[in-house]
Amino acid sequence: MNTEPSPHPFLELDEVVHQRVRLGILAVLSEASECTFAVLRNELGLTDGNLGGHIRILEQAALIEVHKGYEGRRPCTWLRLTRKGRTALRQEVAALERLVTRLRTAESDTDP
Amino acid sequence: MNTEPSPHPFLELDEVVHQRVRLGILAVLSEASECTFAVLRNELGLTDGNLGGHIRILEQAALIEVHKGYEGRRPCTWLRLTRKGRTALRQEVAALERLVTRLRTAESDTDP
Secondary structure, X not given: OOOOOOOOHHHHOOHHHHOHHHHHHHHHHHXXXXXXXXXXXXXXXXXXXXXXXXXXXXXXXXXXXXXXXXXXXXXXXXXXXXXXXXXXXXXXXXXXXXXXXXHHHHHHHHOO | OOOOOOOOHHHHXXXXXXXXXXXXXXXXXXXXXXXXXXXXXXXXXXXXXXXXXXXXXXXXXXOEXXXXXXXXXXXXXXXXXXXXXXXXXXHHHHHHHHHHHHHHHHHHHHOO
């Protein structure tokens, strides 16, 4: 077993970004310059309430920007990643890569 | 933009396994045949209460086994992955790899 005091990659994961639904929101927003609430909800298969709650958390952490307006006569909410959000997602991806690499190594060590 | 109806890799993530602390517990347990509560708590930098709560959730999902005994005179709790837990962790790692690949692709498409 590794006895060095190197921190476990788990410790690099940020709860705000790592949480399943929030990671999904950030992932979808990273693939477009902007996205409507409705498109995001359908892409991720979420309810309005669930999506709305996680959007508030991401907005409070300044990881996304929300602006409201109209598409024709219908009210519409647009969402986009902030620069801070893009950086946070990159850090999460890098941490996940380190975790996956470590787990794949452990797997090949323990497999018969 | 991709307009195919292929499901987003986010949808493959299982909340029980993906949650940050629980993923850390499963990761550490995957690297040893067995681990004590104290070692796990120290490795992950958690409080007894936080670790205990997540252990109950993993035990109820049959992803880990918990057994209590004594080490000398001191009570001690041992934890280990079940076969189901090892499979669930593998599925999470595979889903994370697909998500990371997709995000890395999006990143290289949007970067200047």
